[in-house]
Amino acid sequence: MLLIAAAAVAVLLVLIAKVKLHAFIALVLVSAVTAVVAGIPVADVPTAMLTGFSSTLGSVALLVAFGVMLGRLLEVTGGAQVLADTLIGAFGEKRAPLALGVAALIFGFPIFFDAGLVVFLPIIFAVARRFGGSILIYALPTAASFAVMHAVVPPHPGPVAAATELGGDIGLTLLVGVPVAILAWIPGGYLAGTRLGARFSPSPLNVFAMKDSEETPAEETTPPPFATVILLLALPMILIGLNTVITTLRAAGTVSEDATWASALVLIGQTPIALLITVLLALLVLSPGRFPMGRATEIVDQALGPICAIILITGAGGMFGGVLRTSGIGEALSTSLSDLGMSLIVQAFLIATLLRVAQGSATVALTTTAGLISAQVAAAGLSSFDISLLVFAIAAGATVLSHVNDSGFWLVSRFFGMDVITTLKTWTVLETTLGLSVFAIAGALWVVVP
Numbered sequence: 220m221l222l223i224a225a226a227a228v229a230v231l232l233v234l235i236a237k238v239k240l241h242a243f244i245a246l247v248l249v250s251a252v253t254a255v256v257a258g259i260p261v262a263d264v265p266t267a268m269l270t271g272f273s274s275t276l277g278s279v280a281l282l283v284a285f286g287v288m289l290g291r292l293l294e295v296t297g298g299a300q301v302l303a304d305t306l307i308g309a310f311g312e313k314r315a316p317l318a319l320g321v322a323a324l325i326f327g328f329p330i331f332f333d334a335g336l337v338v339f340l341p342i343i344f345a346v347a348r349r350f351g352g353s354i355l356i357y358a359l360p361t362a363a364s365f366a367v368m369h370a371v372v373p374p375h376p377g378p379v380a381a382a383t384e385l386g387g388d389i390g391l392t393l394l395v396g397v398p399v400a401i402l403a404w405i406p407g408g409y410l411a412g413t414r415l416g417a418r419f420s421p422s423p424l425n426v427f428a429m430k431d432s433e434e435t436p437a438e439e440t441t442p443p444p445f446a447t448v449i450l451l452l453a454l455p456m457i458l459i460g461l462n463t464v465i466t467t468l469r470a471a472g473t474v475s476e477d478a479t480w481a482s483a484l485v486l487i488g489q490t491p492i493a494l495l496i497t498v499l500l501a502l503l504v505l506s507p508g509r510f511p512m513g514r515a516t517e518i519v520d521q522a523l524g525p526i527c528a529i530i531l532i533t534g535a536g537g538m539f540g541g542v543l544r545t546s547g548i549g550e551a552l553s554t555s556l557s558d559l560g561m562s563l564i565v566q567a568f569l570i571a572t573l574l575r576v577a578q579g580s581a582t583v584a585l586t587t588t589a590g591l592i593s594a595q596v597a598a599a600g601l602s603s604f605d606i607s608l609l610v611f612a613i614a615a616g617a618t619v620l621s622h623v624n625d626s627g628f629w630l631v632s633r634f635f636g637m638d639v640i641t642t643l644k645t646w647t648v649l650e651t652t653l654g655l656s657v658f659a660i661a662g663a664l665w666v667v668v669p
Contacts, residue, residue: 224577227253231623235639246535250542257546271541276534285494286337289501291522294341296505297442303345305445315346316360316413323364326456332369333630334490336362355416358635359649363408367653370581370614372396377585381613384589385596387606395607399660407656415645421636440509451501455493462488536626543577564612564665567592568658571616579624584617611661618654621647
């Protein structure tokens with residue numbers, strides 16, 4: 220099973236990088252062949268493929284679509300430039316990547332990696348257009364901010380599920396996780412990202428082209444105030460945060476499950492609904508004096524067209540990961556490490572790493588690893604603090620070595636105009652340094668704190 224997984228990844232890389240087969244076709248082809256070779260019954264192969272494809276599209280397509288709509292509206296009206304100018308004014312030109320990364324750490328607290336990244340796209344491109352240089356100098360530290368918050372800090376689903384499975388304290392995991400994520404991001408996201416970004420200069424996605432838009436330039440109209448831009452960027456975070464608070468209070472019994480007002484807040488706090496509301500609000504507040512409402516469709520269409528391939532490729536990446544999960548390859552990897560007698564925190568990291576490499580999803584790696592070691596954790600009688608450190612170690616393993624079976628790999632690759640090899644040399648390396656930084660901090664605390 221392990222050889223099948225390795226061979227499937229190798230064939231996929233050859234088809235995309237050497238044969239130059241379109242990534243979507245290559246992913247679907249390799250998924251089908253892998254499913255058959257791995258022993259999935261032929262009649263079940265289409266179901267195994269479509270399950271991974273549809274589940275990924277269900278979580279990504281709406282977020283990406285609404286995110287680029289919002290981004291395009293901010294870009295065309297000059298809102299992205301306003302935010303970029305304000306951030307640079309506060310941090311200074313030389314610290315532009317730091318400014319973007321810090322902003323992403325704040326916004327990444329409640330918002331998922333993919334949603335946060337697409338909302339920040341116009342800001343990344345506006346800063347890069349102003350100061351020049353490779354787009355990756357600004358993009359990689361920003362993407363790393365969303366990635367580390369998504370993997371380490373509740374209320375994101377992976378750390379919440381892992382802490383719950385291990386019997387830990389979610390509140391403590393949150394309180395400790397924030398400084399761990401920030402400290403890990405400095406070397407693993409910011410320093411590594413800026414150095415990697417300076418080595419490569421890809422051609423970015425043309426929906427946020429690095430040249431002046433063919434639309435009426437933003438400077439010929441009055442750009443939106445800084446407060447309006449902040450409101451539009453913060454609104455999804457606020458709505459999603461309300462969802463998280465209400466869900467937590469319901470679980471604690473503080474709020475009744477039947478409360479209508481609570482159900483309404485949970486609904487509007489679902490990420491796709493929150494982004495939909497934000498896009499509608501953006502149309503209402505950005506349109507007056509800048510573009511007639513009738514042109515909104517044209518602006519939105521220009522944003523959606525280039526991302527069709529991104530959505531399909533991302534879905535196909537989820538298909539490949541789903542086939543690997545269904546085949547049992549991930550379980551075979553984790554079982555091979557579960558009884559080696561090594562330190563529990565090292566074991567947690569390695570199992571999560573192998574699951575991450577095998578099937579791509581960081582959240583799946585987090586939840587599965589927690590389930591596999593939960594019995595050992597219960598028997599060890601660990602404190603809530605130690606359990607939180609185990610959650611961080613699992614998150615670290617679930618972060619490293621992002622590659623072709625990870626939907627996030629394809630989002631970053633296509634949005635920033637990188638081929639597969641360049642993405643492996645940049646994003647994969649960045650995710651690995653980020654994960655290793657998290658594990659180093661968690662491991663040090665495991666040893667030092669009694």
